[in-house]
Amino acid sequence: MTSPQWQDALEAAILAPSPHNTQPWRFEVTGDQVDVLLDESRVLAVADPGGREARMSCGAALFNLRMALRSQGLPVHVWLTPDADRRDLLARVRVSGHLAARADELVLYKAIPRRRTNRRPFRDDPVGGDVQMALRQAALHEGARLVLLVRPQRYDAVSTLLRFAENSQRQDVGFQDELLAWVAEDPDRLDGVPPLASGPPPLIEPLVLLRHYGSDGDKRPREYEQEPLLGVLLTHRDDARDHMRAGQALQRVLLTATAGEVSTSFLSAAVERSASRSALTSVLGEEGYPQAVLRFGYGYLPPHTRRRPVDEVSTCL
Ligand SMILES: Cc1cc2nc3c(=O)[nH]c(=O)nc-3n(C[C@H](O)[C@H](O)[C@H](O)COP(=O)(O)O)c2cc1C
Numbered sequence: 001m002t003s004p005q006w007q008d009a010l011e012a013a014i015l016a017p018s019p020h021n022t023q024p025w026r027f028e029v030t031g032d033q034v035d036v037l038l039d040e041s042r043v044l045a046v047a048d049p050g051g052r053e054a055r056m057s058c059g060a061a062l063f064n065l066r067m068a069l070r071s072q073g074l075p076v077h078v079w080l081t082p083d084a085d086r087r088d089l090l091a092r093v094r095v096s097g098h099l100a101a102r103a104d105e106l107v108l109y110k111a112i113p114r115r116r117t118n119r120r121p122f123r124d125d126p127v128g129g130d131v132q133m134a135l136r137q138a139a140l141h142e143g144a145r146l147v148l149l150v151r152p153q154r155y156d157a158v159s160t161l162l163r164f165a166e167n168s169q170r171q172d173v174g175f176q177d178e179l180l181a182w183v184a185e186d187p188d189r190l191d192g193v194p195p196l197a198s199g200p201p202p203l204i205e206p207l208v209l210l211r212h213y214g215s216d217g218d219k220r221p222r223e224y225e226q227e228p229l230l231g232v233l234l235t236h237r238d239d240a241r242d243h244m245r246a247g248q249a250l251q252r253v254l255l256t257a258t259a260g261e262v263s264t265s266f267l268s269a270a271v272e273r274s275a276s277r278s279a280l281t282s283v284l285g286e287e288g289y290p291q292a293v294l295r296f297g298y299g300y301l302p303p304h305t306r307r308r309p310v311d312e313v314s315t316c317l
Helices: 003-013 052-071 103-111 129-141 155-171 173-181 240-259 274-284
Strands: 025-030 033-038 076-080 089-095 145-149 229-235 263-266 289-297 314-316
Touching (some): 003 033, 003 052, 025 052, 033 052, 052 076, 052 089, 052 103, 052 240, 052 289, 089 240, 103 240, 129 145, 129 229
Antiparallel strands (some): 025 033, 145 229, 229 289
């Protein structure tokens, strides 16, 4: 395993999503092995006090790393939380031998640099049944489950809950102060969310409310879609290992959507507080723990957010 091969794989890893684009990861490379570590200094104290979403972000980075290594024909062995005494050590990855990449792995690898969070309005075109099936399969492949909501069933109850949770975060001063600290007004900033990544203000109150970063500036109000396809990602348990599984499943779902030209965004307010997370669990009536809520559809793409470079987040021992 050469250092250009690791460099390529880590370049893919850091393109993973993370809440407020905090990029809470570190990588330690030793020979044919890389450790994925949680950078605890980048865990959001208000939005994510237990570090669950930060671990999911590291899981998403691990998924990108796996696909990048597979694209190089390298078989990948992964151990999740390999050392019970080190809370920050989330995964150990070792490569050995040669095995040609499968076509589906190459499709996911190629989608990595194209994926981004799209908070803009979507068109009212429905996401087809075959795409929905592929999204569900993607979650199952990584040991999680994606429940897609279609109207009427549980859709109205879930969207009401999502709106309520988003509104309470908008009124929570502590949450808003933390969010403001991650609004990247400075175009040279390598983390945080630039205001351009937010959608325009809604012309009429949409069914689900999206998180907003920065001022609207000169953005003209626009109408959002009537009924976005909503999905809830669930895992069997709620420990660090399952958060890493959830992150890998999340990224496989997002990349599968990207490969099918489907845009995605997050609606995390309802899973970021224990009361609304429990309410979501009971409204869904499904086994397991909700880890992420996603919106799927077709829309005009926003620009990419920035990343800290690989040499800032990795060491070669
Ligand atoms: C676990 C998790 C939760 C997130 N929750 C939200 C959310 O509730 N609202 C939102 O607009 N973006 C959310 N995001 C998206 C991030 O803000 C986004 O990934 C980050 O700004 C980087 O941008 P990119 O996804 O376009 O690369 C979340 C991301 C992750 C990984």
